Amino acid sequence: MTIVVKKFGGTSVGDVDRIKRVAKRVKRSWSEGNSVVVVVSARAGVTNSLLDRAYAIQKNPTDRELDVLMTCGEQETIALTCMALDAIGVPAVSRTGWQAGILTEGLHSKSRIREVSGGDIRKQLRAGKVVVVAGFQGINDSGDLTTFGRGGSDLSAIALAGALRAKNCQIFTDVEGVFTADPRIVPDAKKIDAINYEEMLELASSGSKVMQTRAVEFAQKHNIPFEVRSTFSTKSGTAVKKKVKSLEDTLVSGVAIDKNQVRVSIVELPDRPGAAAAVFKVMASAGVVVDMIVQNVARNSKANLTFTVPSEDAFRAEKALREHLKEGAGGKLGKSTNIAKISVVGVGMRSHSGVASKFFEALANAGINMLMISTSEIKISVAVNPEKGDDATRVAHQAFGLGK
Amino acid sequence: MTIVVKKFGGTSVGDVDRIKRVAKRVKRSWSEGNSVVVVVSARAGVTNSLLDRAYAIQKNPTDRELDVLMTCGEQETIALTCMALDAIGVPAVSRTGWQAGILTEGLHSKSRIREVSGGDIRKQLRAGKVVVVAGFQGINDSGDLTTFGRGGSDLSAIALAGALRAKNCQIFTDVEGVFTADPRIVPDAKKIDAINYEEMLELASSGSKVMQTRAVEFAQKHNIPFEVRSTFSTKSGTAVKKKVKSLEDTLVSGVAIDKNQVRVSIVELPDRPGAAAAVFKVMASAGVVVDMIVQNVARNSKANLTFTVPSEDAFRAEKALREHLKEGAGGKLGKSTNIAKISVVGVGMRSHSGVASKFFEALANAGINMLMISTSEIKISVAVNPEKGDDATRVAHQAFGLGK
Numbered sequence: 001m002t003i004v005v006k007k008f009g010g011t012s013v014g015d016v017d018r019i020k021r022v023a024k025r026v027k028r029s030w031s032e033g034n035s036v037v038v039v040v041s042a043r044a045g046v047t048n049s050l051l052d053r054a055y056a057i058q059k060n061p062t063d064r065e066l067d068v069l070m071t072c073g074e075q076e077t078i079a080l081t082c083m084a085l086d087a088i089g090v091p092a093v094s095r096t097g098w099q100a101g102i103l104t105e106g107l108h109s110k111s112r113i114r115e116v117s118g119g120d121i122r123k124q125l126r127a128g129k130v131v132v133v134a135g136f137q138g139i140n141d142s143g144d145l146t147t148f149g150r151g152g153s154d155l156s157a158i159a160l161a162g163a164l165r166a167k168n169c170q171i172f173t174d175v176e177g178v179f180t181a182d183p184r185i186v187p188d189a190k191k192i193d194a195i196n197y198e199e200m201l202e203l204a205s206s207g208s209k210v211m212q213t214r215a216v217e218f219a220q221k222h223n224i225p226f227e228v229r230s231t232f233s234t235k236s237g238t239a240v241k242k243k244v245k246s247l248e249d250t251l252v253s254g255v256a257i258d259k260n261q262v263r264v265s266i267v268e269l270p271d272r273p274g275a276a277a278a279v280f281k282v283m284a285s286a287g288v289v290v291d292m293i294v295q296n297v298a299r300n301s302k303a304n305l306t307f308t309v310p311s312e313d314a315f316r317a318e319k320a321l322r323e324h325l326k327e328g329a330g331g332k333l334g335k336s337t338n339i340a341k342i343s344v345v346g347v348g349m350r351s352h353s354g355v356a357s358k359f360f361e362a363l364a365n366a367g368i369n370m371l372m373i374s375t376s377e378i379k380i381s382v383a384v385n386p387e388k389g390d391d392a393t394r395v396a397h398q399a400f401g402l403g404k
Numbered sequence: 405m406t407i408v409v410k411k412f413g414g415t416s417v418g419d420v421d422r423i424k425r426v427a428k429r430v431k432r433s434w435s436e437g438n439s440v441v442v443v444v445s446a447r448a449g450v451t452n453s454l455l456d457r458a459y460a461i462q463k464n465p466t467d468r469e470l471d472v473l474m475t476c477g478e479q480e481t482i483a484l485t486c487m488a489l490d491a492i493g494v495p496a497v498s499r500t501g502w503q504a505g506i507l508t509e510g511l512h513s514k515s516r517i518r519e520v521s522g523g524d525i526r527k528q529l530r531a532g533k534v535v536v537v538a539g540f541q542g543i544n545d546s547g548d549l550t551t552f553g554r555g556g557s558d559l560s561a562i563a564l565a566g567a568l569r570a571k572n573c574q575i576f577t578d579v580e581g582v583f584t585a586d587p588r589i590v591p592d593a594k595k596i597d598a599i600n601y602e603e604m605l606e607l608a609s610s611g612s613k614v615m616q617t618r619a620v621e622f623a624q625k626h627n628i629p630f631e632v633r634s635t636f637s638t639k640s641g642t643a644v645k646k647k648v649k650s651l652e653d654t655l656v657s658g659v660a661i662d663k664n665q666v667r668v669s670i671v672e673l674p675d676r677p678g679a680a681a682a683v684f685k686v687m688a689s690a691g692v693v694v695d696m697i698v699q700n701v702a703r704n705s706k707a708n709l710t711f712t713v714p715s716e717d718a719f720r721a722e723k724a725l726r727e728h729l730k731e732g733a734g735g736k737l738g739k740s741t742n743i744a745k746i747s748v749v750g751v752g753m754r755s756h757s758g759v760a761s762k763f764f765e766a767l768a769n770a771g772i773n774m775l776m777i778s779t780s781e782i783k784i785s786v787a788v789n790p791e792k793g794d795d796a797t798r799v800a801h802q803a804f805g806l807g808k
Contacts, residue, residue: 016460050480056420057484058491065490068498069483072476076454079473080461086469087462094472099547120547143503143524 001125003166004029005037007135007157010044011174012231013077022231023084026130030090035125037164039135039157040081042073063108067137067147070109071097074134074153081132092130095119097137097145102156104138104146111138111146113155113218116163133160151212158215162224169226170237171211176230177238178203178210180402181255185390188403191237192253194244199253199345202379206343207258216240251355252346252400257393259386261291261341262314263371265306265334266321271298276305278329279321286320288313292341292374292381305331306372308339308383339371340389343381344396356380362399368392405529407570408433409441411539411561414448415578416635417481426635427488430534434494439529441568443539443561444485446477467512471541471551474513475501478538478557485536496534499523501541501549506560508542508550515542515550517559517622520567537564555616562619566628573630574641575615580634581642582607582614584806585659589794592807595641596657598648603657603749606783610747611662620644655759656750656804661797663790665695665745666718667775669710669738670725675702680709682733683725690724692717696745696778696785709735710776712743712787743775744793747785748800760784766803772796 006026013019022038030036050069054061061069078094085092101117124131135153140146148155154171161169178200181189195203197220204213210228219226219240229237269275276295283290293307309317314336321333349355359380363370368391372383384392397403410430417423426442434440454473458465465473482498489496505521528535539557544550552559558575565573582604585593599607601624608617614632623630623644633641673679680699687694697711713721718740725737753759763784767774772795776787788796801807 016457019461053420053480053484054487057423058487061487062490062496065483065486065496065498068486068500069480072479072483075476075479076457076473079469079476080457082469082472083458083462083465086466092466092469094469096472096549 001035001122002033003035003037003125003164005039005157005161005164005166005169006172007039007153007170008041008172008231009153009174010041010047012172013040013081014044016080019077019080019084022081023088023090025231026085027088027090030130036130037121037125037160037166038081038130038132039153039160040074040077040132041135041153042070043077046073046076064144067108067145070147071134071137071145074136078132078134085130085132090130091128092132093124094132094134095121096134097156098139100133100160102138102159104140104148108144108146110149111140113138113148113159116159118160118163121160121164148214151215154211154215155218158219158224158226161226162222169224171226171228172231173210173228174231175210175228176233176235177228178208178240178254180253181393181397182208182257185257185393186255186397186403189397190402190404193236194239194241195253196242196244196347197240198378199347200240202343202345202376203254203256206256206345206379206381207260207341208254208256250346251348251352252344252402254345255393255396255400255402256343256345257389258341258343259389260311261308261339261383262311262336263306263308263339263383264314264317264321264336265304266325266331267304267334268302269305269331271301271303275303275330279305279324282320282324283309283317286316288317288320292372292383294372294374308341308372311338338386339383340386340392341381341383342389342392342396343379344400345379347378349378349380358399359396362395363392366391366395368395405439405526406437407439407441407529407568409443409561409565409568409570409573410576411443411557411574412445412576412635413557413578414445414451416576417444417485418448420484423481423484423488426485427492427494429635430489431492431494434534440534441525441529441564441570442485442534442536443557443564444478444481444536445539445557446474447481450477450480468548471512471549474551475538475541475549478540482536482538489534489536494534495532496536497528498536498538499525500538501560502543504537504564506542506563508544508552512548512550514553515544517542517552517563520563522564522567525564525568552618555619558615558619559622562623562628562630565630566626573628575630575632576635577614577632578635579614580637580639581632582612582644582658584657585797585801586612586661589661589797590659590801590807593801594806594808597640598643598645599657600646600648600751601644602782603751604644606747606749606780607658607660610660610749610783610785611664611745612658612660654750655752655756656748656806658749659797659800659804659806660747660749661793662745662747663793664715665712665743665787666715666740667710667712667743667787668718668721668725668740669708670729670735671708671738672706673709673735675705675707679707679734683709683728686724686728687713687721690720692721692724696776696787698776698778712745712776715742742790743787744790744796745785745787746793746796746800747783748804749783751782753782753784762803763800766799767796770795770799772799
């Protein structure tokens with residue numbers, strides 16, 4: 001039995017006609033003798049209209065009941081998708097998250113997968129049926145319905161593929177795969193045929209919107225290869241796996257841009273042990289995820305500490321910092337500014353030096369000033385003025401010869 | 405622990421404001437120290453819009469998946485109702501049909517209740533919580549979601565009340581209770597304070613739209629008393645139970661009218677054993693429920709057979725009969741006509757004679773011709789011309805002194 005898992009997101013199943021198109025696509029694979037498991041999201045818009053009603057009733061809706069409400073979205077889609085398959089002669093049966101044995105733990109609306117049993121999916125597949133599973137949802141030990149938060153259906157698909165030892169797991173989306181850069185910014189950006197988990201993770205966390213990091217992290221942890229490809233085309237997409245052949249020859253795989261960051265700085269921070277740690281503890285308590293961090297060398301026992309936070313958290317971050325400084329921590333809050341973060345990503349960096357210098361030189365030649373720099377083992381990120389972001393992306397893309 | 409079950413139908417939870425109103429009503433009972441279980445239907449309109457999408461995909465949607473789709477309707481309502489309760493300080497927790505241990509058997513979309521365990525509802529009630537249960541749905545032995553068909557939420561409420569040994573079960577609806585006749589036809593019709601299961605059943609099956617017969621049959625079989633009352637008023641409604649005190653003094657409890665019947669007749673049916681039985685076998689195979697049946701005395705070895713069927717089945721009935729007669733069964737299909745069926749119902753009939761003569765005399769005095777007559781132990785029904793239906797109802801109502 002060759003099992004394939006195919007995941008279709010909210011846009012791909014957005015209306016009746018699109019659901020019919022998804023069914024046709026599934027039929028093709030099923031007709032070729034594959035045992036097909038389909039994972040679907042709520043139709044685009046459904047989640048929002050359910051939320052609207054919840055907020056009309058209660059400003060802060062109960063977490064548990066919000067999950068009961070949200071899970072209706074995918075439940076609708078699995079039923080409609082099965083009908084669409086049945087209508088074109090493909091026997092199909094639906095499974096909600098709990099029926100598929102997707103067991104969760106942790107908080108409502110951001111629960112984690114504890115275990116995936118798959119329920120009787122293998123039995124249904126052996127009987128020749130396509131099994132359509134509701135993404136984004138599972139059930140916890142108390143028997144409560146729970147959801148996974150953003151990108152949750154990708155997570156369901158990857159976890160199911162792992163549990164069922166699927167031959168492959170295809171994440172259908174509205175782009176053709178992972179690109180060397182955003183094609184809207186860099187016209188000659190190329191689709192990447194294969195990429196490893198780490199690079200995919202760095203790209204995802206650096207502004208490439210193709211997938212949420214949680215699903216990729218899960219795939220990496222359990223080594224479940226998958227493919228990102230387009231719902232609206234038959235071209236092959238990007239394979240994401242543990243090792244990519246001859247990858248070591250590729251110095252840089254892609255360039256990502258994140259325009260959604262704000263630079264926050266604290267000047268004249270006392271240069272004593274724990275001063276910076278206290279700042280980040282305040283950020284953590286406020287639920288703000290800090291990204292790039294730069295601290296310069298102290299002069300006169302005073303240091304400048306600069307870091308970036310997501311734009312939507314900037315106000316909260318500043319408020320928490322202002323209170324912290326008022327309590328006598330020392331230092332003054334500088335003016336926050338928007339920045340664009342450009343990241344070059346590639347496992348080849350591990351064994352090759354010179355990536356940073358090439359990157360920085362290219363930016364310098366283009367007259368683009370770097371505001372901050374941060375590096376990881378396989379990534380170099382720089383912050384630049386927002387209006388220079390697209391230019392910087394193009395410059396980096398060309399410097400590493402990533403174009404067609 | 406005094407458990408009360410309160411059921412609110414689709415109109416009562418039709419929008420966000422109505423759900424809030426239901427929550428307030430529930431709060432009042434909960435504040436008085438009751439342990440409250442709320443059973444809700446899908447918001448009015450939701451079921452239809454789900455069905456529209458199903459039919460847009462498939463003309464005859466798969467039964468199993470139609471049930472998966474339909475159950476989303478009540479699941480949405482339980483979540484929203486819990487939020488509305490929480491918003492006014494009432495701790496609440498929702499349960500889908502399967503979470504409430506409503507176990508079913510039989511066909512999808514018209515499954516029957518096999519057993520109700522109640523799940524952990526008693527535990528939640530002991531913890532001071534209001535439990536909101538999705539009506540109309542359960543789970544079968546294979547783990548499939550199933551629904552009960554029309555009036556299914558009433559059935560859920562009554563079955564839960566039985567399983568939880570509730571002190572009372574209130575069916576909230578858009579009328580104030582069961583009336584001696586339809587108040588739109590008979591302005592001085594009175595609300596009936598108490599009625600027994602049999603009468604309620606006969607009234608329900610004779611055109612009183614207050615409740616579906618299935619739920620009443622279940623209540624009768626398991627002796628679970630309940631009350632029908634209005635969502636939009638605080639007046640007490642109609643108690644439905646096994647024995648109603650001094651009921652024997654009431655000859656007739658109510659008059660019902662059913663305008664949704666068509667009279668079908670077969671003339672010159674051979675007067676031989678099995679000829680009529682064959683006709684009704686054909687009707688059963690076509691899925692048509694036959695109501696009143698009249699066969700006259702045979703003359704020249706030919707009989708006339710007349711019966712009524714629901715209007716929506718009339719076309720199907722005629723088609724099946726035409727085929728049956730073509731196959732040489734003998735007899736000719738007469739012209740079908742609409743009729744109105746007027747029924748007087750009352751357990752008092754058992755011990756009192758003269759009800760029929762009083763009824764027929766009243767109709768005769770009003771110049772209303774009877775087309776058919778049929779009787780049961782506690783009911784007498786006559787078919788009249790549709791345009792005489794309302795008059796006949798008023799005449800019967802007055803003849804038995806049912807008015808205010």
